[in-house]
Amino acid sequence: METNQNERKKVIFSAIQPSGTITLGNYLGALKNWIDLQDDYDCIFALADLHAITVRQVPANFRHNTLEAYALLLACGIDPKKSPFFIQSQVPTHAQLAWVLNCYTQFGELQRMTQFKDKSAKHADNVNAGLFTYPSLMAADILLYQADLVPVGSDQKQHMELTRNIAERFNGIYGSVFKVPDAYIPKKGARIMSLQDPSRKMSKSDENVNGYVAVLDKPEVIMKKFKRAITDNDACVRYAEGKDGINNLMGIYSCVTGKSFEQIEKDFDGKGYGDFKTAVGEAVAEHLRPIQERYNEYIKNKDYLEKCYTQGAETAYRISVRTLTKAMKKVGFVPRAHNKSRLTNIINCQIFTHKKAETLKCVSTFLLCIL
Numbered sequence: 001m002e003t004n005q006n007e008r009k010k011v012i013f014s015a016i017q018p019s020g021t022i023t024l025g026n027y028l029g030a031l032k033n034w035i036d037l038q039d040d041y042d043c044i045f046a047l048a049d050l051h052a053i054t055v056r057q058v059p060a061n062f063r064h065n066t067l068e069a070y071a072l073l074l075a076c077g078i079d080p081k082k083s084p085f086f087i088q089s090q091v092p093t094h095a096q097l098a099w100v101l102n103c104y105t106q107f108g109e110l111q112r113m114t115q116f117k118d119k120s121a122k123h124a125d126n127v128n129a130g131l132f133t134y135p136s137l138m139a140a141d142i143l144l145y146q147a148d149l150v151p152v153g154s155d156q157k158q159h160m161e162l163t164r165n166i167a168e169r170f171n172g173i174y175g176s177v178f179k180v181p182d183a184y185i186p187k188k189g190a191r192i193m194s195l196q197d198p199s200r201k202m203s204k205s206d207e208n209v210n211g212y213v214a215v216l217d218k219p220e221v222i223m224k225k226f227k228r229a230i231t232d233n234d235a236c237v238r239y240a241e242g243k244d245g246i247n248n249l250m251g252i253y254s255c256v257t258g259k260s261f262e263q264i265e266k267d268f269d270g271k272g273y274g275d276f277k278t279a280v281g282e283a284v285a286e287h288l289r290p291i292q293e294r295y296n297e298y299i300k301n302k303d304y305l306e307k308c309y310t311q312g313a314e315t316a317y318r319i320s321v322r323t324l325t326k327a328m329k330k331v332g333f334v335p336r337a338h339n340k341s342r343l344t345n346i347i348n349c350q351i352f353t354h355k356k357a358e359t360l361k362c363v364s365t366f367l368l369c370i371l
Ligand code: TYM
Pocket: 013, 014, 015, 016, 017, 018, 025, 026, 027, 028, 029, 030, 031, 048, 051, 137, 138, 141, 142, 150, 151, 152, 153, 154, 155, 156, 189, 190, 191, 192, 193, 201, 202, 203
């Protein structure tokens, strides 16, 4: 893509919850596109751990899953030098803007969210306020970075529409504060379905482990899951209405091989479902193999992970605090007074630890906040 040197690249923001297994659905619907878009856009990515506590988490598992997800996303191809990649709870601006946006989001709007209806039915004993106001936090995540595009699977479409409505409402009252973002939903892979019930989306919270493929599943497990995938009695590999199981497998195969549906139909003309399922399993296992290898390296290197997420959080804070400060000023909050001694403290502390680059970043953030 040729870009004029002075032309601003479009900004992409997206996030994933680090609760439990990351599935092939997450990968094909979202993560693969994050990676593919990194060169042509200014990308920033997050692990949405604040979102994850809307469902009760076991603390030790939660910490482990968050680090595992961080390592896995690096292994999928996020390059933290190109795309700041951070853990949401380490950047306080998200919770701060979320509160403000909560006050510009209507009860009725939140009540209409299908994800809220689904999750509150599933966790009937814990229908907490966070589960209800989850979309305003998601809106804050996106709007803080003035994102133009948000690559997500189709299940996030409704949350994206609400984000746009909140941004337009706020801008309508206070002038142009937020960029109104568009969802980036891929043509292929936007909704990968369960292998056991192709009328439902593939989900990490599926109680039947054969319903989903985890990105970290071993090749033999992947093969077994595809061989058990529910199909139909037609025994002909073609994309057609009413063949949800086969359509889903064709979608997955097409995403990982790059082949069109016509090509797949030609390649499997006269062959049975057994052959096709084996081919899909092999292609998926082969596609995930290098990711799994890289993951095994990253997860051992805790220092590197810590360096990446700390750096990511610093950059994310520096960018997001500008939008937060602007939004709060517009609402009419009294800006916090910054005194000289605080600035001197920051400089002394950073110089003491020989972090010159950080000192400059801190001073510029500080000055931006005052101005
Ligand atoms: P989450 O963690 O449920 O899913 C992460 C991404 O994976 C996509 N996805 C799928 N795509 C295709 N087929 C599937 N079966 C499938 N399952 C999941 C999701 O659409 C998503 O893109 N609310 C978000 C996390 C979030 C976020 C944000 C996303 C928090 N803040 C800001 C974008 C921007 C969520 O729960 O995704």
